[in-house]
Amino acid sequence: MSKLLIFVTCLVVVFADDLPTNYEYYTSGGILTGLSADQPYFQLNGKNITIISGAFHYFRVHPMYWRDRLRKIRAAGLNTVETYVPWNLHEPYYGVYDFGSGGSDFEEFLDVAKFVKMAQEEDLFVLLRPGPYICSEWEFGGLPSWLLGIPNLKLRTNDVVYLKHVAQYFHALFTIIAPLQFTNGGPIIAFQVENEYGNTWNHDPDYLRSLVQIFRNNDINELLYTSDPLLDVGDQGALPGELLITANFNKNASGNLNKLNELQSNKSSMAMEYWSGWFDHITENHTDNLVPVERYKSVLEDILKYPASVNIYMFIGSTNWGFTNGAGDGTYGLNNSGLSPSVTSYDYDGPVTEQGQLTAKYNATVELISKYVTVKTRLPEVPETPEAVVYDDVKIQEQILLSEIIDSFPNKIKSPSVMPMEQLSINPNNSGQNFGYIVYRKTHLNLLPNALLKINGYVRDHVLVLLNGKLVNSMLTKLNDLDGFGYWRLLDSTITLTKEPLINATLDLIVENMSRNNFGLINQFQQFKGLIDDVYIDNNTVYNWEIIPLEFKKSWNKNLTGWHNVKDSSFGPALYRVSFNASSPLRDTYINVQDWNMGIAIINGFVLGRIFSVGPQQALYLPAGLLEEGVNEIIIFEHFMAPEYLKFSKEHIWGYGSNIQA
Ligand SMILES: *[C@@H]1O[C@H](CO)[C@@H](O)[C@H](O)[C@H]1NC(C)=O
Ligand SMILES: *[C@@H]1O[C@H](CO)[C@@H](O)[C@H](O)[C@H]1NC(C)=O
Ligand SMILES: *[C@@H]1O[C@H](CO)[C@@H](O)[C@H](O)[C@H]1NC(C)=O
Ligand SMILES: *[C@@H]1O[C@H](CO)[C@@H](O)[C@H](O)[C@H]1NC(C)=O
Ligand SMILES: *[C@@H]1O[C@H](CO)[C@@H](O)[C@H](O)[C@H]1NC(C)=O
Ligand SMILES: *[C@@H]1O[C@H](CO)[C@@H](O)[C@H](O)[C@H]1NC(C)=O
Ligand SMILES: *[C@@H]1O[C@H](CO)[C@@H](O)[C@H](O)[C@H]1NC(C)=O
Ligand SMILES: *[C@@H]1O[C@H](CO)[C@@H](O)[C@H](O)[C@H]1NC(C)=O
Ligand SMILES: *[C@@H]1O[C@H](CO)[C@@H](O)[C@H](O)[C@H]1NC(C)=O
Ligand SMILES: *[C@@H]1O[C@H](CO)[C@@H](O)[C@H](O)[C@H]1NC(C)=O
Ligand SMILES: *[C@@H]1O[C@H](CO)[C@@H](O)[C@H](O)[C@H]1NC(C)=O
Ligand SMILES: *[C@@H]1O[C@H](CO)[C@@H](O)[C@H](O)[C@H]1NC(C)=O
Numbered sequence: 001m002s003k004l005l006i007f008v009t010c011l012v013v014v015f016a017d018d019l020p021t022n023y024e025y026y027t028s029g030g031i032l033t034g035l036s037a038d039q040p041y042f043q044l045n046g047k048n049i050t051i052i053s054g055a056f057h058y059f060r061v062h063p064m065y066w067r068d069r070l071r072k073i074r075a076a077g078l079n080t081v082e083t084y085v086p087w088n089l090h091e092p093y094y095g096v097y098d099f100g101s102g103g104s105d106f107e108e109f110l111d112v113a114k115f116v117k118m119a120q121e122e123d124l125f126v127l128l129r130p131g132p133y134i135c136s137e138w139e140f141g142g143l144p145s146w147l148l149g150i151p152n153l154k155l156r157t158n159d160v161v162y163l164k165h166v167a168q169y170f171h172a173l174f175t176i177i178a179p180l181q182f183t184n185g186g187p188i189i190a191f192q193v194e195n196e197y198g199n200t201w202n203h204d205p206d207y208l209r210s211l212v213q214i215f216r217n218n219d220i221n222e223l224l225y226t227s228d229p230l231l232d233v234g235d236q237g238a239l240p241g242e243l244l245i246t247a248n249f250n251k252n253a254s255g256n257l258n259k260l261n262e263l264q265s266n267k268s269s270m271a272m273e274y275w276s277g278w279f280d281h282i283t284e285n286h287t288d289n290l291v292p293v294e295r296y297k298s299v300l301e302d303i304l305k306y307p308a309s310v311n312i313y314m315f316i317g318s319t320n321w322g323f324t325n326g327a328g329d330g331t332y333g334l335n336n337s338g339l340s341p342s343v344t345s346y347d348y349d350g351p352v353t354e355q356g357q358l359t360a361k362y363n364a365t366v367e368l369i370s371k372y373v374t375v376k377t378r379l380p381e382v383p384e385t386p387e388a389v390v391y392d393d394v395k396i397q398e399q400i401l402l403s404e405i406i407d408s409f410p411n412k413i414k415s416p417s418v419m420p421m422e423q424l425s426i427n428p429n430n431s432g433q434n435f436g437y438i439v440y441r442k443t444h445l446n447l448l449p450n451a452l453l454k455i456n457g458y459v460r461d462h463v464l465v466l467l468n469g470k471l472v473n474s475m476l477t478k479l480n481d482l483d484g485f486g487y488w489r490l491l492d493s494t495i496t497l498t499k500e501p502l503i504n505a506t507l508d509l510i511v512e513n514m515s516r517n518n519f520g521l522i523n524q525f526q527q528f529k530g531l532i533d534d535v536y537i538d539n540n541t542v543y544n545w546e547i548i549p550l551e552f553k554k555s556w557n558k559n560l561t562g563w564h565n566v567k568d569s570s571f572g573p574a575l576y577r578v579s580f581n582a583s584s585p586l587r588d589t590y591i592n593v594q595d596w597n598m599g600i601a602i603i604n605g606f607v608l609g610r611i612f613s614v615g616p617q618q619a620l621y622l623p624a625g626l627l628e629e630g631v632n633e634i635i636i637f638e639h640f641m642a643p644e645y646l647k648f649s650k651e652h653i654w655g656y657g658s659n660i661q662a
Contacts, residue, residue: 019378022079022123034182035189035223037244037268042309044189050307050373051270053080053127054315057136058115059089060346061318063108064625065356066115068383069316070122072352075382076362077369080189081119082127082311084134085112087169088144093431097172105554105606116180120187127311129192130173132166137279137326137342146431148422156200158207167214174218181222190223191215192272196248198228198237208239227272230259240264246272250291253302269308274300276312276361277349281328281340283479286616286654290349297364304372312365317347317354319621322600322607323435339461339488343617344609345652354621355588356385388588393645394578398563402573403469405550406439406508408562412546418535420460424549439548440509440535447502448538454494457533459511461488464573464639466508467497471572475640476597478661479614497537509535510573554605557635566642576636578646586624590651591634594618594658595643602635604628611636613657619649
């Protein structure tokens with residue numbers, strides 16, 4: 001019996017070994033040319049190729065799983081992986097770079113060269129989309145927030161100061177990337193220039209040409225292309241005749257690809273973003289954003305039949321760690337009322353989940369590739385995905401009130417008026433505040449009965465008001481509380497601070513930046529955060545503030561002192577700490593946040609994600625790579641009221657939190 005089994009296994013292996021690898025097929029005999037789109041089908045090194053690519057963003061997946069996920073892409077029969085490159089993580093402060101050892105909190109996620117090389121080791125080609133703007137439902141579309149601190153700089157235009165910063169960053173990035181191009185023996189076969197520039201409706205071919213020049217000046221020699229939703233914007237974001245145009249869509253493949261061929265005849269056709277599923281904004285119903293496998297499969301089949309190449313976006317679900325989620329909505333630029341932040345999960349309902357499990361869309365993809373792709377190459381086995389574990393509930397015993405942190409915060413910044421985060425003179429090269437919350441404190445206030453606080457304009461994006469350390473806001477309990485005081489939708493909001501007169505009072509305005517827009521018209525990229533307009537008490541402007549940036553950096557989170565027992569009935573913003581033991585082999589888990597209201601969760605110092613009871617996300621994926629053998633520490637910053645226990649979950653939980661009514 002066992003002999004027979006071995007025999008059968010050997011047969012299979014021998015058969016599979018007969019097929020060339022992807023690289024053997026395309027590069028045996030040497031590399032003479034890169035990717036060409038100058039005929040109605042792609043050629044790589046002179047051989048026909050249908051690019052079947054999967055989107056997988058290295059910065060959204062713990063590096064412990066990079067190889068697992070790349071192998072799952074290859075095992076499905078894909079020959080290419082696509083990734084964006086986020087400028088705001090790689091240059092967190094002006095002139096300060098992190099490509100894997102730069103010391104930022106994201107350091108371990110940022111070794112882009114290692115990722116690209118690993119893709120080659122896993123027999124995949126790479127499509128690289130370095131921006132500078134990447135959209136991607138990522139905070140500010142990947143633009144660094146410190147750009148907003150530069151007066152009059154015009155983002156995503158031919159503005160010389162903006163282009164100077166792009167050129168400096170691209171020089172740093174491309175120094176690492178250029179050796180990894182296909183014609184230099186690496187895996188990168190093509191680069192995208194900008195991203196859906198047509199959606200800005202700021203038709204500016206000179207800007208795109210300036211970017212092309214920066215690519216070429218840095219020895220980027222492979223094929224360059226643009227990508228846009230062509231049925232909406234046509235060639236507004238393209239350079240027809242100069243750069244290959246590609247199409248983004250999730251339905252009507254033939255309508256979209258015909259449009260592509262109208263805009264450029266006789267070139268290779270490619271869907272650069274074929275959306276496999278969708279993402280969630282806060283307050284949305286998760287089920288409304290799911291895409292049935294039948295629809296996914298039929299449109300993918302239409303693309304392959306056309307025939308066209310495709311990048312399945314996303315192939316691998318992933319995570320908007322910490323404060324990195326983007327936001328949507330057209331009215332956002334000058335008017336915050338339409339803000340619609342994305343949630344922490346970027347699962348995307350694609351072929352592979354955030355936790356790495358294969359879905360029915362994975363199988364559908366395998367089936368269609370074997371049916372339509374004629375070049376047969378050797379594929380690896382699909383790696384196993386271990387199940388997640390559920391740790392025991394942990395009683396919450398330790399607490400620090402936010403007011404205690406504010407009181408003891410060293411080096412409070414003095415300022416005559418409130419100012420946005422971006423304009424604080426903190427961090428290297430005065431880059432301003434990069435993440436988190438900002439507190440505006442006013443001391444020695446003498447208040448009349450019924451003193452009225454008024455915040456002019458829109459709050460960016462959520463404000464908690466403390467008077468002598470006590471929370472004045474009411475608890476978030478129902479969806480339409482978001483239309484009331486404290487949230488981004490309300491213009492010129494007011495709240496009564498005190499019924500009784502008070503002398504020598506201390507007022508704190510704690511403002512949470514819930515993310516910047518990642519999408520839209522060119523004038524929607526001026527997005528300051530915090531308070532940008534005047535604050536009044538009883539019609540008098542309040543001057544002379546102390547400003548406290550709460551960035552929640554890893555070193556700071558790990559160094560917090562002053563933990564005490566949870567105080568009874570402590571309503572208001574506070575940090576809660578629990579620890580639990582994890583043993584080897586470390587496994588993924590989820591933090592169940594159904595019983596919490598609003599805030600963030602921190603694991604071993606790293607900000608994992610946001611908590612928002614109005615949903616839809618009610619569990620935060622916690623990959624094994626962020627755990628340690630032995631004791632692990634979770635801190636939750638809660639704005640209103642904490643439950644008694646911290647709980648875990650074996651899987652995602654979608655819906656509203658247990659404290660919220662629809
Ligand atoms: C399309 O390209 C092919 C070969 O690359 C060429 O023979 C043909 O003339 C081209 N057709 C048009 C309309 O340009
Ligand atoms: C490449 O593809 C084109 C279009 O399908 C086909 O006409 C041509 O014969 C192919 N070349 C090779 C070498 O298979
Ligand atoms: C500040 O920016 C300059 C580039 O102008 C850079 O050389 C320097 O390393 C940056 N960082 C610090 C901490 O000064
Ligand atoms: C597909 O797109 C084409 C081009 O815009 C349009 O004419 C056609 O009606 C669309 N078909 C469907 C089913 O939406
Ligand atoms: C979400 O949508 C689904 C289907 O449309 C519906 O069954 C469910 O009740 C909705 N849930 C909420 C919380 O609105
Ligand atoms: C605003 O929030 C986003 C998302 O949390 C973050 O990435 C960005 O750096 C923040 N900007 C500032 C200036 O704090
Ligand atoms: C902000 O935008 C919303 C939606 O477009 C609009 O209803 C509101 O009037 C705008 N507010 C201001 C102050 O312009
Ligand atoms: C995918 O196919 C495999 C084997 O071919 C099967 O075991 C698995 O259940 C399928 N998965 C789904 C989600 O259909
Ligand atoms: C006013 O309050 C502060 C604390 O904010 C305290 O240190 C100070 O002694 C008080 N001054 C008076 C006159 O009560
Ligand atoms: C503030 O101004 C409004 C409108 O001018 C006025 O009705 C109100 O009485 C003023 N409040 C105080 C406390 O002066
Ligand atoms: C840690 O805390 C101590 C005092 O509590 C402080 O002196 C030190 O600067 C802190 N370190 C960091 C990295 O925040
Ligand atoms: C973790 O394990 C250590 C030793 O194995 C033990 O002393 C400690 O109490 C455990 N902590 C928790 C939170 O279970």
